[in-house]
Amino acid sequence: MSTFSKSIIKRLTVMTVAATLSAAAAAVDISGAGATFPYPIYAKWADAYKKLTGVGLNYQSIGSGGGIKQIKAKTVTFGASDMPLKPDDLKAAGLLQFPMIIGGVVPVVNVKGIQAGQLRLDGAIVAGIYLGDITQWNDPKIKALNPKLALPGTAIAPVYRSDGSGTNFLFTDYLSKSSAKFNSSIGANASVQWPAGIGAKGNEGVANMTTQTDGAIGYVEYAYAKQNKMAYTLLTNKSGAVVAPSAESFQAAAAGADWAKADSYYLILTDQAGANSWPITGASFILLYKQPSDAASVGEALKFFAWAYKDGASMAAELDYVPLPATLIAQVKKTWTTEITSGGHPLWSGT
Amino acid sequence: MAIIDPRHAAKQLIYERVFRAATLCAAILVLLILGGVAISLLRGAWPALQHFGFAFVEREIWNPVTDEYGALAPIYGTVLTSVIAMLLAVPAGFGIALFLTELCPPLLKRPIGVAVELLAAVPSIIFGIWGLFVLAPVLQRYVQPWLIAHLGGLPVAGALFKGPPYGIGLLTAGVVLAIMVLPFIAATMRDVFDTVPQMLKESGYGLGATTWEVMWNVVVPHSRVGIVGGIMLGLGRALGETMAVTFVIGNAHRITASLLAPGTTISSTIANEFTEAVGDLYTSSLIALGLLLFLITFSVIAAAQAMLRRLERRAGVAV
Numbered sequence: 001m002s003t004f005s006k007s008i009i010k011r012l013t014v015m016t017v018a019a020t021l022s023a024a025a026a027a028v029d030i031s032g033a034g035a036t037f038p039y040p041i042y043a044k045w046a047d048a049y050k051k052l053t054g055v056g057l058n059y060q061s062i063g064s065g066g067g068i069k070q071i072k073a074k075t076v077t078f079g080a081s082d083m084p085l086k087p088d089d090l091k092a093a094g095l096l097q098f099p100m101i102i103g104g105v106v107p108v109v110n111v112k113g114i115q116a117g118q119l120r121l122d123g124a125i126v127a128g129i130y131l132g133d134i135t136q137w138n139d140p141k142i143k144a145l146n147p148k149l150a151l152p153g154t155a156i157a158p159v160y161r162s163d164g165s166g167t168n169f170l171f172t173d174y175l176s177k178s179s180a181k182f183n184s185s186i187g188a189n190a191s192v193q194w195p196a197g198i199g200a201k202g203n204e205g206v207a208n209m210t211t212q213t214d215g216a217i218g219y220v221e222y223a224y225a226k227q228n229k230m231a232y233t234l235l236t237n238k239s240g241a242v243v244a245p246s247a248e249s250f251q252a253a254a255a256g257a258d259w260a261k262a263d264s265y266y267l268i269l270t271d272q273a274g275a276n277s278w279p280i281t282g283a284s285f286i287l288l289y290k291q292p293s294d295a296a297s298v299g300e301a302l303k304f305f306a307w308a309y310k311d312g313a314s315m316a317a318e319l320d321y322v323p324l325p326a327t328l329i330a331q332v333k334k335t336w337t338t339e340i341t342s343g344g345h346p347l348w349s350g351t
Numbered sequence: 352m353a354i355i356d357p358r359h360a361a362k363q364l365i366y367e368r369v370f371r372a373a374t375l376c377a378a379i380l381v382l383l384i385l386g387g388v389a390i391s392l393l394r395g396a397w398p399a400l401q402h403f404g405f406a407f408v409e410r411e412i413w414n415p416v417t418d419e420y421g422a423l424a425p426i427y428g429t430v431l432t433s434v435i436a437m438l439l440a441v442p443a444g445f446g447i448a449l450f451l452t453e454l455c456p457p458l459l460k461r462p463i464g465v466a467v468e469l470l471a472a473v474p475s476i477i478f479g480i481w482g483l484f485v486l487a488p489v490l491q492r493y494v495q496p497w498l499i500a501h502l503g504g505l506p507v508a509g510a511l512f513k514g515p516p517y518g519i520g521l522l523t524a525g526v527v528l529a530i531m532v533l534p535f536i537a538a539t540m541r542d543v544f545d546t547v548p549q550m551l552k553e554s555g556y557g558l559g560a561t562t563w564e565v566m567w568n569v570v571v572p573h574s575r576v577g578i579v580g581g582i583m584l585g586l587g588r589a590l591g592e593t594m595a596v597t598f599v600i601g602n603a604h605r606i607t608a609s610l611l612a613p614g615t616t617i618s619s620t621i622a623n624e625f626t627e628a629v630g631d632l633y634t635s636s637l638i639a640l641g642l643l644l645f646l647i648t649f650s651v652i653a654a655a656q657a658m659l660r661r662l663e664r665r666a667g668v669a670v
Contacts, residue, residue: 036626063626065634083629155515162602162619164415164627187416190627198517198613199602201623205483212488212518 030301033060034067034080037166037221038101038284041321042080045312049304057304064166064190071095071287077297079287082166083190087264096290096339098265098332099283100305102322104222104250105170106280108230110210111137112152115231117244120145122236123178123271123279129217130158130175131182132196137215145236154215159206161219162199164190170282171219174270219280222250223320235280238273247322249278255325265332283324288340295342302336302348392645395638398631407639413604415624420636422643424604428521428614429644432596433589435525435610436532441582443529444536451537452544452570453562464541471534479598482527483519487599490526491518495611510608517601522610524600528592532585539584543577544570576659583655590648593618617644 032042039061046057062070064081071079072093085097107126109119125141128134134141138151161168173188186192200209203224210218210230222245225232234242243249256274257267269281286305292298309332313323324332336348399420400407410421451464495516502512547570555565571578601613602623615623617640628634 065625065627065629068629157515157517162597163623164625166627189416190629191415191624193412193414193416193604197603198519199615199623200483200519201597201602205598208483209519212491 029056029058030078030297030304031058031060031076032067032078032080032286032301033062033070033076034287035064035082035166035284036061037082037103038080038321041101041312041316041319044315044319045304045308048312048315049307052307055300055304063164065164068287071289074289074293077288077292077294077301081285081287082282083169084264084266084268084283084285085287087266090264090287094290095287096264096335097285097287098335099254099324099328100286100308101316102250102254102269102281102283102324104245104253104278104281104322105167105174105219106222106225106230106232106245107217107219107235108207108210108225108232109218110212110214110216110231111154112214113150116229117232117234118146118149119231119233120236120242121233123174126217126235127175127179127182129156130160130194130197131179131185132158133181152215157213157216158194158197159209159213159216159218160194160197160199161203161206162191162201166190166282166284167203167219167221168192170268170270170280173268174280177271226320235278237277237279238271239275239277241275241277243276243278245278247317247320249276250281250322251325252276253278253281254283254322254328259328259331265335290339291341292347295347298340298342299347302340303350306333306348306350389645392638392642396635396642399635399639402632403636407636408643411604411606413620415628415630415633418630418632420632420639422617422636422640424606425615425617425620425640426643426647427606428524428600429590429616429618429647431521431610431614432524432528432600432616433586435522436528436589437582437586439526439529440533440536440585444533444540444581444585447533447537448540448544449566451541453566464538467534467537467541469534470530471538475531475592475595478527478531479595482523482595482599486527487518487523490523491516495522498611511610514607514609514611516611517613519599519601519613520609520611521600521614524596524614524616525610527595527599528589531592531595532589535588536581536585539581540574540578543574543581546577547573575662579655579659583652586651587648590651591618591644593622597622617641617647 039059042057042059046059050056059080060070060076064083067079067081068085070076080100081097085095090097107121111119121142122145125134125145128141135156136153137156138153143151169188169190172182172186172192176183176186176188186195198209200206200218203220206218206220207224207228207230210216220230224230225245232245234244237243252274253269253272256272256277257269259265259267265285267283269283271279272281288298288301309324309329316323333348333350337346340347403410403420406421408422408426411423412419412421413424414420447463447467451460455463495518498512499514499516503509551569551573552565555569560568596616597619600615600619602615602619603613604615604620605612607614621637621640625634625637628637
């Protein structure tokens with residue numbers, strides 16, 4: 001489609017929306033609250049969408065836990081969470097969830113002589129490091145994966161995120177899947193009890209501690225590692241392939257996952273099989289009521305999400321987020337049509 | 352002819368009553384807010400306290416995965432960092448106040464006084480970021496290796512300076528807190544030292560006392576209520592400080608003898624974990640931490656009041 005016809009359609013959309021609005025005689029603003037990880041992209045989308053349609057999005061990035069509480073208290077139109085809710089919890093609350101955007105977590109290191117993309121690690125080794133079992137960079141297990149690298153005998157200083165976050169959840173979930181010991185002694189959560197290492201606040205804290213401390217390893221969101229040119233590592237994934245973190249490898253993990261079989265999109269994207277799948281990938285989710293009491297604003301929210309899937313993809317890529325694969329978007333829209341109703345009628349009838 | 356116009360007097364009476372009622376309301380409002388805070392903290396903390404009982408304050412474990420919580424590590428970190436901060440800030444604050452009131456050349460008095468007050472106006476997040484990006488690397492590269500090499504080998508006390516130099520940890524948090532509370536302590540002490548009547552001091556000097564003797568035997572006894580007040584103001588801030596500490600303490604739910612090791616405080620745990628806390632017991636345990644901080648601060652203030660009263664009684668007997 002040419003830019004010209006695109007802009008005509010955009011303008012038509014504006015006019016239609018404006019007409020609808022004047023009919024309703026009030027501009028309905030969409031309100032949402034939750035996850036901090038997708039906040040930058042939601043904010044960018046909201047800004048662009050407001051200019052386009054006049055409909056504003058008021059998103060409070062108060063954290064996934066807060067988002068779940070707010071949607072259950074019905075103070076917002078939608079909630080956002082970095083961890084999918086279990087199907088039973090959703091049913092009990094009458095909620096629907098679907099993935100909105102994808103991101104990845106990247107291990108970063110500060111080892112003398114090691115550049116970005118040189119060091120190879122796997123889940124078991126990273127789990128061993130964070131358990132305090134692997135304590136030196138020249139450990140035979142690390143050497144076995146990196147026969148050509150000259151690894152120093154420096155002590156490993158593990159750095160973790162101290163604030164509860166989706167990043168922590170993805171990272172610990174991946175380590176739990178990779179190591180039985182990590183799974184039984186620590187487990188996966190937004191905050192866990194780390195047996196070793198030092199806790200830094202936020203991506204910036206982890207990045208700073210890692211760059212400052214010789215022999216440190218940390219983990220940050222992909223955008224952060226990329227924009228700060230940090231020494232990221234390669235990881236061996238479930239299929240045994242060595243992958244580098246990139247938009248393509250995150251999308252490969254999302255596309256390779258079997259969403260069709262996942263009940264209520266309850267799927268955690270870590271440790272997916274596939275030749276290109278980055279193993280610490282995750283989706284951020286939206287929560288909506290299936291029979292909303294405020295059907296008008298949910299209708300507006302669905303329009304916004306549909307627009308974000310379609311026109312927001314390039315903005316997401318600019319901020320190093322990864323848009324959902326097209327097949328998944330189609331599936332999500334089908335779910336909207338069949339499951340979100342008001343007075344027995346579906347609230348979403350578009351494509 | 353009446354000296355006071357009765358209409359005017361009646362009006363004054365009404366003003367008087369309204370004013371009295373307004374101040375009473377304001378005073379009661381404080382009590383209501385405090386009571387409300389206590390009640391809502393207790394209500395929020397109740398599920399956790401009921402579930403864990405007294406063990407909540409005795410256990411070091413803090414595991415959101417298995418839903419087991421104990422407050423010992425945050426309590427330890429809160430108290431220890433505040434103690435370090437007071438050990439550093441009280442002598443320094445006393446020195447600043449003494450210098451400003453007794454020894455400072457008049458030309459320097461204002462600039463130093465203003466600088467101290469400006470230090471109090473710096474937002475705590477700035478101290479946190481400064482602590483993380485500027486202070487921590489310096490401590491990590493120069494100060495901590497020296498401490499480990501020279502003091503780590505001592506018997507008993509050596510345990511305080513063991514472990515790798517991370518740069519951030521309990522000691523760094525204590526140092527940052529000391530800088531943050533210093534202006535409160537210094538400014539309060541300076542103000543109370545200034546209230547000491549000039550005649551008393553001059554009498555002391557007249558008897559041949561040195562500056563130190565005048566300070567210690569005249570100024571300090573005369574202004575001890577204010578001194579304790581200033582220290583308490585600083586301690587209150589140190590106990591409750593959140594953002595700056597979160598950046599530099601290392602956030603580990605562990606109790607380690609070493610001051611260089613990472614730790615955690617009550618307020619930094621709440622700041623770190625409340626937003627993403629899912630589950631009733633988790634949230635309730637975090638609120639229970641808040642209740643504990645409330646109790647700690649309350650008992651510190653109560654202890655200070657009791658101490659002041661005892662000091663006063665003793666002073667009364669002496670006279």
